[in-house]
Amino acid sequence: MEQPPPQQTDYNKPQSKRERPAPLNTEPFRRPGTTPSDDEAFNRLLPIASAQRGMWMGEKIGPSDAVYKLAEYVDIGGDVDVPTFLKASQLLTKEAESTRVQIVETAEGARQLVNEQYPGEFPFLDFSAEDDAEAHALRWMNDEVSRPVDLEREALWLGVLIKLSEQRYFWYQRCHHITLDGFGGGLLARRLADIYNGLLAGGDIGESPFLPLVQQLEEEKAYRESSRIERDRDYWKSQLAGLPDAISLSQRSAPRSGGLRRSALVLSLERSAQLRDIAQQAGGSVPQLLISMLAAYTYRMSGQQDLVFGMPVTARVNRRLRSIPSMMANAVAIRLAMGDEQSLVELLGQTAKVVRSALRHQQYRYEELRRDLGLLGSGQQISWMGVNIEPFDYDFGFGGHHCSIHNLSNGTVEDMTVFVFDRGEKQGLHIVIDANPALYSQLELDEHRDRLGRLVEAMIQAPNSPIGDFDLLSADERRSQLQAWNDTESPLPAAFWPGLFEQSVAHFADRPVLSDASAVMSYRELADQVNPLCQLLRERGIGPGKVVAVALPRENCLPTALLAILKSGAAYLPLDPGTPAERVAMILEDARPDLILSSKDCQQGLPDTGVPCLLWESLTLSDYPARALPDVAIAGDMPAYIIYTSGSTGRPKGVVVPHLGLQNFLLAMQQSLSLTPDDSLLALTTVSFDIAVLELFLPMLAGARVHIASRDIARDPAALAAVIAEQGITTLQATPSHWQALLEEHGDVLQGIRPLVGGEALPTELAHRMRRLGQPLVNLYGPTETTI
Structure with missing residues (x-):
């Protein structure tokens, strides 16, 4: 936050010996x-x-x-x-x-x-x-x-x-x-x-x-040789301890480019005067109030409660430095605790304190702070968002004529920076939003401008109201979100997933559908195992209203069991054999399944709960005919499976997914991804994670093949790359960290593969590398070229 130049300065006054730094050689x-x-x-x-x-x-x-x-x-x-x-x-x-x-x-x-x-x-x-x-x-x-x-x-x-x-x-x-x-x-x-x-x-x-x-150079030399630089460094490292990930308001992940993109609005003299009155009555300055407003907007758009943004400063801490027209500007990090219940006036109090403290340490270089925090890598930043208040009073004239000042360029910005130009009480405040053209279209930037304008207007009218109460949406945006986006009615087939699988068996009977390290199964062969297992389960009383826990190795038997349970009308409860015993015990106690389907090796990791357990090795499916029994009547609201949350926010919670939800998800994914019978998808995800449904079942909907990677292969990038090459995998879903490990050493193997990513935040640079594989990137949890 830059301050206006001094009006009167005695530039000829000698400096004391203590103040004068050692001269530099030129x-x-x-x-x-x-x-x-x-x-x-x-x-x-x-x-x-x-x-x-x-x-x-x-x-x-x-x-x-x-x-x-x-x-x-x-x-x-x-x-x-x-x-x-x-x-x-x-x-x-x-x-x-x-x-x-x-x-x-x-x-x-x-x-x-x-x-x-x-x-x-x-x-x-x-x-x-x-x-x-x-x-x-x-x-x-x-x-x-x-x-x-x-x-x-x-x-x-x-x-x-x-x-x-x-x-x-x-x-x-x-x-x-x-x-x-x-x-x-x-x-x-x-x-x-x-x-x-x-x-x-x-x-x-x-x-x-x-x-x-x-x-300027002598002043800088004196600062770097003083104890102040250590105090400033310690302040910033303490202030930014536990720094949250930098946020962006962009709806796309793309490498940042050069160029300029801008959208601007001007507050009337009346509104500008009201802002000055609010700041004065609340005991703050106009720049501090403007920073609070822009922080409120960033919070409302991002939901980030631990909000950090960059603020340019002059870095001119004494009269001598303020007498040198040069490049001296720095940036400081402003960190605010945000919440819906805060009012603008309350936020102003916090902002004023944080800004005053930051300005006392404004000489420490922002780029050095990034180095101190280990944020020098590509795509790493203290904050992508910036706020720059320029309160330069340009109330001067050439020849006594009235003058007005107009900014044309602040240079390329990395993401988005909001500038406010305060040229004195005779001009309204000018708000300019500069953004990186690769991250924001002109339409998107104009929408930000309009929403910001609505929020500023609302806060001026009610500075003591909670910032979470203000409506930022235009009538068109409200109509889009409440009506157009919810207008998702689409015809659905009468059959749910078990019936859709049978249709795929009829259409693609002899094509490969399932493979693991030891065997390949066709659609017909898979159905010839699913049907007998379904009959066996029915004989044991498994059907609608029942729950079967499944703890099986990552082999062909796993999806076979899941399909048989669904076909019986029961719901499956997936258990990861590698999960800590305490979590498995909690899940079994909470879900109370009617049966456990496991294997000799996997059973050893299960707690003794008294629930009957069938071992895969003991099943005699040949005793049952391969033909299907009459279908069980499945309703859309019947449970298909139960998935448990990670428990990161407390005790894990079981989520019941109905057949209608499973059907809708698979059909929507197929509509977006358009898998064909020539596709092969690699299943990496543990069955206890919900996205495993996509990996195991979606290929079967399209006549494609799914290859199941064992736990050991999934953890070894080199072994995984070898499987991808050997199996001719065309589509791969993995977390960003998994993709990172694969791309580090095996990017050539992945060339031409369709990348699906989810489960974690997707870093911009990684997204850029994934796009270079030559296929559209699909981010299952955020916006990219293709979003689901």
Whole structure:
């Protein structure tokens, strides 16, 4: 959160010996291949500051279309003395070294070359003859912002006077972010106005208010050699202990790109004044109130109670640093505890405390903090969301004319950053949402803008109401969510899953359906085992209203047993033989099954509950005919299976899934995935997880094949890759961590496979790697190209 520049400063007052850091060595510079000139000795070569290194690295390794330019224009409502204005611009560049900086590469790395003379021009453009001069000027400025700039050979700061009419001019100011930040740009704009007005009044422009760039480097050196840096580091590491995963409001997972995308709104003078009144009455500042509002919006859109976002700061902690127009900006992490019951006023109290504390430690570099927290990997960040309040009072005029300031570019952002420009009480607050074009479409960004506007309006009207009570939706959004999205009526077949399986047997009788490490079964062969087992179960009283627990190895017998139980009309209760005995005992005690179907090895891990147990090895299915008995009447609300939650939020809970739900799920998945008889899906997931239903049953609905991987193979990436290759697997569902392990060493084997992922949050970089397999990525728990 940047602060406005000081109005009066004694820049000639000597510093005390204690305050003055040790001087830095500088050296003259001449470009290779040039001859000495009279001015050469004045061209100084300085190290780049810490704040500049990130911009330098971005230029070297960032997206080719990334924009690192900051740009704005001043709308001057009156006539301008053009020669005097251009002279003022020239004098400004003599005072401000950052306007004359270029970045050069040396044997010691990147350095900033401070030229004696400004290395560019002072353009004056006359668009007054155009039909729409303002539109023409805006197009020219936006095109100029998007044009790449050569750090070593071009002027990195540019000031252009543009004539729209005799009584209206634009002054366009653009810089590369490596040389100047927003605060520094404000210093230059104010000083240019002072110089121009002084020249108009007779020529007295006063002393330069600016200190040289070497002063910034000396201040930085002093900070890094002081005990303050350790205190700041300790503060931030403590403040961000147990940091939650960084959130994004994007609905897609894609590699971040360059470019610019923006949506903006302007609060009226009346609404802006009301905001100032609320802040004053609540004992906070306007920037703190705005931060609270934007935090409330991010919370409402994400539900993140432990909310962390980045906030740019000037990092100018003393008068000397505030006298240097340069690139010095940093960012601090703002961490807030959010909840529906908080009001805006209550949130303001928390925000004010957190922001004040953060500003006391704003010199510690954000990029160094990421390193301290081990977040330097691709796709890792303290926060993707940002809030930047720029309370620069630009209440100045050129020649006494009214001026208004308009931001054009803050450069490419990684995800989304909300900027609020507070140009004083004579202008309404400007809210700008900048976003990464790869993550947000213009429509999505405009929707965020509109929802934010509705929330701000509601909070202004009721600052003491709970933030969870405010409605963010438009009428169209409400209609879509409550009506269109719920209009899911679709015709369903009369048969439930057991009947649908029989239809697949009739259509694909001789095609392979099931395989494990030792055998391959056709649809007919599978049915010839399911039917006898179903008859055996019926003889033992298993049918509708009964529950059969299943603890079998990951072999062909497992889906055979599940199908037979479902065909009998009973519900199955899946047990993972590798689950701790305490959990199995709890499940059996809670579910109270009527029968346990297990094997000799798996039975050893089961508790003695007194429930009858059938062992697979003891079954004599050949005693029963392979033909099917008359179907049991199955209703949609009859239980198909019972699945238990993980218990991560308390005692595990049993969820009863009815036949209608199982039928609807499988048909919806097939509609989305369109499996064919040529597909082969690898079953990895333990049967006690719900997604195992997709792996085991969905291929059977489409005439495809499912291969069951043993527990040992599922845990070994190399063995798993070998099975994928040997079995010709076309579709694989796994958790992100499982995919990560496979892709690390065996990405070539996975090429062309259809990737399904679920169970955990999907990191952006991993999603990008999975897309390179050549098939649409299907995220079963979040938005991607195909979402289920």
